[in-house]
Amino acid sequence: xxxxxxxxxxxxxxxxxxxxLIAGHPGLDLVAATGDSSAGRAVTDxxxxxxxxxxxxxRPTAPEEFADAELVFLALPHGHxxxxxxxxxxxxxxxDLGADxxxxxxxxxxRYYPGEHAGRWTYGLPELPGQRAAIAAADRVxxxxxxxVASTLPLAPLIAAxxxxxxxxxxxxxxxxxxxxxxxxxxxxxxxxxxxVSAYKVGTHQHTPEIKQATGARSLSFTPLLAPMPRGILATxxxxxxxxxxxxxxxxxLAEAYAxxxxxxxxxxGTWPHTAATFGSNGCQLQVTIDxxxxxxxxxxxxxxxxxxxxxxxxxxxxxxLGLPETAGLTANGVAP
Numbered sequence: 001x002x003x004x005x006x007x008x009x010x011x012x013x014x015x016x017x018x019x020x021l022i023a024g025h026p027g028l029d030l031v032a033a034t035g036d037s038s039a040g041r042a043v044t045d046x047x048x049x050x051x052x053x054x055x056x057x058x059r060p061t062a063p064e065e066f067a068d069a070e071l072v073f074l075a076l077p078h079g080h081x082x083x084x085x086x087x088x089x090x091x092x093x094x095x096d097l098g099a100d101x102x103x104x105x106x107x108x109x110x111r112y113y114p115g116e117h118a119g120r121w122t123y124g125l126p127e128l129p130g131q132r133a134a135i136a137a138a139d140r141v142x143x144x145x146x147x148x149v150a151s152t153l154p155l156a157p158l159i160a161a162x163x164x165x166x167x168x169x170x171x172x173x174x175x176x177x178x179x180x181x182x183x184x185x186x187x188x189x190x191x192x193x194x195x196x197v198s199a200y201k202v203g204t205h206q207h208t209p210e211i212k213q214a215t216g217a218r219s220l221s222f223t224p225l226l227a228p229m230p231r232g233i234l235a236t237x238x239x240x241x242x243x244x245x246x247x248x249x250x251x252x253x254l255a256e257a258y259a260x261x262x263x264x265x266x267x268x269x270g271t272w273p274h275t276a277a278t279f280g281s282n283g284c285q286l287q288v289t290i291d292x293x294x295x296x297x298x299x300x301x302x303x304x305x306x307x308x309x310x311x312x313x314x315x316x317x318x319x320x321x322l323g324l325p326e327t328a329g330l331t332a333n334g335v336a337p
Contacts, residue, residue: 001029002025002026002027002028002029003027003028003029003070003071003322003324004029004031004068004069004070004071005022005028005029005030005031005069005070005071005072005073005318006030006031006032006033006034006065006066006068006069006071006072006073007019007022007030007032007033007034007072007073007075008034008061008066008072008073008074008075008076008084009034009035009061009074009075009076009077009097010033010034010035010043010058010075011035011037011038011046011058011182012035012075012181012182013178013181013182013306014075014097014306014310014311015033015035015073015075015311016046016047016050017306017307017310017311017312018073018075018097018311018314018315019033019043019047019050019053020047020049020050020311021311021312021315021329021330022315022329023050023052023053024329025315025328025329026328026329027319027322027324027328027329028315028318028329030053030056031068031069032059032065032066032068032069033053033056033057033058033059034058034059034060034061034062034065035058035059035061036060036061038058039058039059039060039061040057040058041057041058042054042055042056042057042058043056043057043058044056046058061076061084063084063087063088066088066092069092070092070093070322071092071093071094071095071318071321071322072088072092072093072094072095073094073095073097073314073318074094074095074096074097074098075097075098075310075311075314076097076098077098077181078098078099078100078113078206079098079099079100079113079114079115080098080100081096081098081100081101081118082100082101082118085100085101085118085140090139091139092139093139093140093318093321093322094139094140094141095124095141095143095314095317095318095321096121096140096141096142096143097143097310097311097314099113099142099145099206099210100118100142101118101119101120101121101140101142102120102121102123102142102144102145102210102213103117103120103209103210103213104120104213105209105213108209108210108213111209112204112206112208112209113206120142121138121140121141121142122134122135122137122138122140122141122142123141123142123144123214124141124142124143124144124313124314124317125144125148125149125152125214125313126316126317126320126326127153127257127258127261127263127264128152128156128214129160132320132326135317135320135321136320136321136323138321139321141317141321143310143313143314143317144210144214144309144313145207145210145309146175146179146207146233146303146305146309146310147171147173147175147205147207147211147222147224147233147235147309148207148210148211148214149233149284149303149308149309149313150173150233150234150235150284150301150302150303150305150309151171151173151207151211151214151215151222151235151237151301152211152214152215153258153264153284153286153301154235154237154254154286154288154299154300154301155169155171155211155215155217155237155239155299156214156215156216157253157254157256157257157258158239158250158253158254158288158297158299159215159216159217159239160216161253162242163241163242163243163245163249163250163253163297164239164240164241164242164250164297165239165240165241165242166215166216166217166218166219166239167218167219167240168219168239168240169215169217169219169220169221169237169238169239170220170221170222170237170238170239171211171220171221171222171223171235171236171237171238172222172223172225172235172236173222173223173224173225173233173234173235173236174197174224174225174226174227174233174234174235175224175225175226175227175232175233175305176227176229176230176231176232176233176275176305177193177226177227177228177229177230178230178231178305178306179231179233179305179309180226187226193226193228194228195228196226196228197225197226197227197228198225198226199223199224199225199226200224200225200226201224202223202224203221203222203223205222205224207222207224208220208222229275231275231279231304231305231306231307232275232276232278232279232302232303232304232305233275233301233302233303233304233305233309234273234274234275234300234301234302235300235301235302236298236299236300237298237299237300237301238291238296238297238298238299239296239297239299240295240296240297241290241295241296241297245290245297246290247288247289247290250288250289250290250297250299251266251269251288251289254266254286254288254299258286262326262327262332263282263283263284263308263312263316263327263330263332264283264284264286265283265284265285265286265332266286266287266288267285267286267287271287272287272300273285273286273287273300273301273302274302275302275303275304276334276336276337277302277334277336278302278303278304278307278308278334279304279334279335279336280304280307280334280335281304281307281308281312281330281331281332281333281334281335282304282307282308282312282313282315282316282330282331282332283303283304283307283308283331283332283333283334284301284302284303284308285301285302285303286299286300286301287299287300288300304334312330315329315330316330
């Protein structure tokens with residue numbers, strides 16, 4: 001028998017991806033899957049690709065439904081995790097995929113989210129210095145936002161090494177439509193999204209303070225784009241260099257930062273990330289150079305927003321919290337074509 005786990009919010013895209021990863025995980029056993037609006041339906045009614053979960057029912061999202069779980073994944077809308085987490089026994093480990101427990105500063109929360117700030121949990125990005133050990137020792141972990149993963153992995157080591165100016169950072173990132181959740185929205189209809197790329201929440205996106213918090217950036221211009229694909233994020237991160245570092249030096253910073261990381265790949269010089277290459281994986285592809293004309297550092301990353309940007313990251317954190325191999329049930333290999 002594996003560790004008993006449950007998923008709150010299993011009817012959504014991130015929840016469904018968690019179910020898929022748990023179903024194939026050698027050390028986890030699913031004991032409950034909940035989804036309020038879909039309670040009473042079978043998991044396969046909403047996720048027909050999860051054949052091995054046929055007959056598993058979705059239950060109401062209530063604290064008593066998690067009585068048998070040793071670890072609970074919260075894949076709920078932002079602002080909905082804190083109340084449920086507070087009602088769970090102290091001995092139950094929790095990984096929150098929402099934003100409720102990510103931000104340190106309550107002012108940042110109030111600027112971008114409704115309701116009260118629920119406080120900070122251990123931050124769930126294992127690749128940041130010191131975070132792997134902190135996650136392993138924690139009972140409550142706040143998994144990282146999807147745009148934040150795609151921005152932080154290329155940027156944080158450059159700022160920490162002193163080669164990128166934290167006062168001059170620009171991020172432009174394109175995300176697949178699954179990043180907006182599963183609730184029906186007119187602007188996400190196929191006829192609206194196909195053959196179109198559009199900007200949204202320009203200068204006001206809720207991930208802005210989290211990116212700054214995770215990377216050490218002090219000034220950030222963040223422009224998210226909606227791309228006509230179901231999943232994936234391609235982020236282009238630029239920053240002013242602090243000195244005369246060349247492309248080789250900034251590349252070496254990333255090479256040293258991720259030399260032993262199982263899910264982060266710095267591509268060969270001149271090869272650039274593709275979202276399709278990370279599809280279905282917990283991997284992140286990186287590349288970096290110096291813009292020959294502007295002299296700015298340009299780093300590009302690709303992730304699957306439901307993988308390393310959500311469910312895969314959450315399972316990676318859970319593995320650490322449970323003393324399992326960090327890579328258990330996960331892969332850096334994508335699915336193609």
